[in-house]
Amino acid sequence: MHPLDRYNGIVDDWHAFAEAMASPMPHCVWTNRSRIDPAGLAALLAADGIVAEPLPWRPGAFRLGSDPIAGRRWWYCAGLAHTQEGASQIPVALLDPRPGERVLDLCAAPGGKTAQIAFALGNRGTLVANDALVGRLRPLQGTLERLGVTNVTTTAFDGTSYPTAAGQFDRILVDAPCSGEGTLRRPGPIPAGLGAEHSGRQAGRQRALLRKGVQRLKPGGRLVYSTCTFAPEENELVVAAILDEFAGQVRLLPAALPGLVATPGLTHWAGRALDPALAACLRIWPHHNDTGGLFDAFLEKAADARVLGRPAGEPVVPE
Helix, strand or coil, rough: HHHHHHHHCCCHHHHHHHHHHCCCCEEEECEEEECCCCCHHHHHHHCCCCCEEEEECCEEEECCCCCHHHHHHHHHHHCEHHHHCHHHHHHHHCCCCCCEEEECCCCCCCCHHHHHHHHHHCCCCCEEEEEHHHHHHHHHHHHHHCCCCCEEEEECCCHHHHCCCCCCCCEEEEEECCCHHHCCCCCCCCCCCCHHHHHHHHHHHHHHHHHHHHHHHEEEEEEEEEECCCHHHHHHHHHHHHHHHHHCCCCEEEECCCCCCCCEEECCCCCCEHHHHHHHHHEEEEEHCCCEEEEEEEEEEEECCCCCCCCCCCCCCCC
């Protein structure tokens, strides 16, 4: 039995899903509007003979008709555009960070979403990009330098114990490490250990990451929890556990984007009834938008939620 067969009962069109999973993932790019406008990038793509169509849910982004080997193109090296799979561009669009806000990208590498956030902030203000491994921050910093991003502070903490001394944030992205089932359309070997048992082992760390995100969120702040997997153990069940843990302090907001086809979060799984509020989550199946797979939950912290103090002796992350 293939590990994905367990989703046969929740995918609306199993044949279309299987066909999509067996086909290559389309390549996408988005415009660095600080250096060029989308029409200008479209003209450069056309001049290179690259067929491009706009992504309906992301203004200034394009799905490409073939692999342009973007890293060898002058416009990529000059930081006029960035390559990022179409579904991967959704979490920051949902988060919708605004200029003047203080934002944390808790699991930031390799940096495409960090760059999206930076430009949404107008390349000003405070954006903290964190990753547990210093080595993963080096390519992230290279991406930011190529694109001309200047408003990012990088930190290297285990996201599950991110320091209280960092203070509170208006918006937080928790793009959690996961089993990666939604990325199986990419070239390369199938990841080892797919399936319910493996996803169950991942879930403890994912709950800890989301818990820390909620703790570091300002009252009234908003957070997106995202994975690139289909597994309910890593998605709805993680969110349900945090909703229970922070009952009355955090709630789900509807997750949707114009032009994006999505299905609601699951409210039943493996014979278990889940919180009906989980229907507000967003599931992206590859056959609906010709993308990878994705799960997103959009949470808001109550305006009167308790604010945690700052223990003495913890390192301070710059404001």
